[in-house]
Every structure is written in C-alpha cells, then in structure tokens.
Amino acid sequence: MDFTEDQITRYSRHILLQDVGVEGQEKIKAGKVLIIGAGGLGAPVAFYLAAAGLGTIGIIDGDVVDLSNLQRQIIHFTADVNKPKVLSAKEKINQLNPDVKVNIYQELFTSENAFDIITDYDFIVDGTDNFPVKFLINDACVLAGKPFSHGGILRFEGQTFTHTPGNACYRCLFNSPPPPNAVPTCSQAGVLGAIAGMLGTIQAAEVLKYFTGVGELLTNRLLSFNAKTMDFRTIRTKRSGRCPVCGEHPTVTTLIDYEQTACDLASHRKDKR
C-alpha cells in the first residue's frame, strides 16, 4: 500500500511515532470499524478514527439529530437538527478526511441485522447508551469472535473496557441487564457533555492500538472514572467460567432483544402526546 505525498504529510505525526511508523499507518488504513450509535461516544470515536486515516468506518443509528444532542454529540451541528444522524456524521467525516470510506446504516442494531452487519468489520465500537443494545453487541461480538470496545457514561462518570476473543466479556462482569425499573430515567439522569469526549477518545485510542498492535489493550480490566474528582480506576477482571455467553456451559447461544428500558418507554409516551 502506497501513500501519496499529501497522505505522508497528513499522517506525519503518526508516522513519526516509532511504535507506529509507515507500517502502522498502513494497518490503520486497512482497518474496518463499525461504530454503533452516532451519539455522544460515537461522535468523538468517528472524528478521531477519521482523522487517523482509518480505512473504513461503518456507522449505524436510526435516529435523527435533536437539539438536545448538540450539548455532547459534537459530530452534529446546529444546521443538522432533524437530519438522520448517520448522514450528518458521514458528511463531517468526509470533510475531515476524504480518504475514509464511510458505510451508513440508518436503522436500529437488532438481533435481526447484527451478524450480517458486523461480519464486514474487524472491530466494533459500542457507542450506545441503553442496556438492551449493549448486551446485544456483546453477545453478537462474542458469538462471532469479533473484538469490541464497551463504553458507558452517566452523569459525571464513565467506564470502558476492550474485549478480544478469549478475554472477559460484558456478561463476565455484568451477567444480565439491570431490571428496567432500576435504570435511571431520562429526567433523573443527564450527562456532562465533556464526559462523552473523555470516554470516546479512550475508545478511539483502543481501536488504533488494536490495529497497530501498540501497547496493551484494555482487556480483562474495567477502566472507570468520575469527573467530579477526576479519579481514574482500573479494576482487574477476568473471563468467568460461569459466563452465560462465553463460559463453559453457555445459555446464551442466539441473540436476544431485551425489553426497552423504562426510559425509552417514558420518552416514547411523551412523544405520543
């Protein structure tokens, strides 16, 4: 794979890194990543991967841009309100770096389309904010043998880990989704916008580490932080033999669409009025 002079200049700060170099940049160019959710986490992930020269970025999201998204979903601008998020994201990625091939899926990620979509990608990024889809992403990736980055944010806190085949998965740490009535509702929750950037950029860095093979991935460790104190903590975790999807006697062998959270239902009801 040859880079043009412009590309050598564009990626020079990567190429200068001894651990990356031209070879590493070629690996980034060959990479294919699926970002699930073009929201608070998906926005910084998409921006940094596009800037980095990642070869192919897939984005799946069924929503349109809402004014309340702009506080943290930095890939969408004021003029994008009511535009499908995947279109808005694709436009920005193309403007930032025309080298990147962008595939968009304007739909929800479900048990029906999960395997068909992830099969075309090397690495999956969870940029969603609801537990049914987080568990679906985990199960689909574990069953298909795909690596992924988990990300979650709430209020002033964030957490992330990276799964690669053979290492701890989301269900090893969190067996099954929390009861819907325990999940904080839309009006109670909220999130400090910059938290999305803090967590999303960690996820983007993990993707670049994955493709270049630099350093150690965040596998078998759960990184969590609280922006109120700026305390970061890494908890050692491990694959569980009793895990329902990757354990010795798996009970999850097909994909499950869990019920919507109370939050989704509440906002749905509000929309109907």
Add this chain to the structure above:
Amino acid sequence: MAKIKVNGEVQELKLPITLSELLILNQVAQPDMVSIQLNGEFVYQEDYATIINDGDEIDFLYFMGGGSK
C-alpha cells in the same frame, strides 16, 4: 477488626458480614445497578449471603448508561 478492600480502599470492620450487608454499609443506593466482584470473581445475586473473609477484595461495578438519551 478485619481489614478488607472495597473499590481499592481499605475498610476496617467487624466480621462476620455478608456481601448484602456490605452493600448497605457502603450506602449503595441501587444494588440492582451494581455487580459485585469478590477477589476478582463475579458474584451472582443469589450468593450475596456469602460471608466476607479478612483480606478480601471487593469491587462494586456500576452499570453505566441508561437514561441520558
């Protein structure tokens, strides 16, 4: 007094104490939104009556996400 570690910090307490009691002691408001690791192993909710030993390391992992769409 026994010494255990909760979320990386040393706590001194009197044994015997169960994981459920430790959740209350640490004022975990929503136990349903927490997953417990005891010495690095996931603990099922039906095993929260497990008694803690001196020197145990317990981590509360919080479900993160949910309602801020």
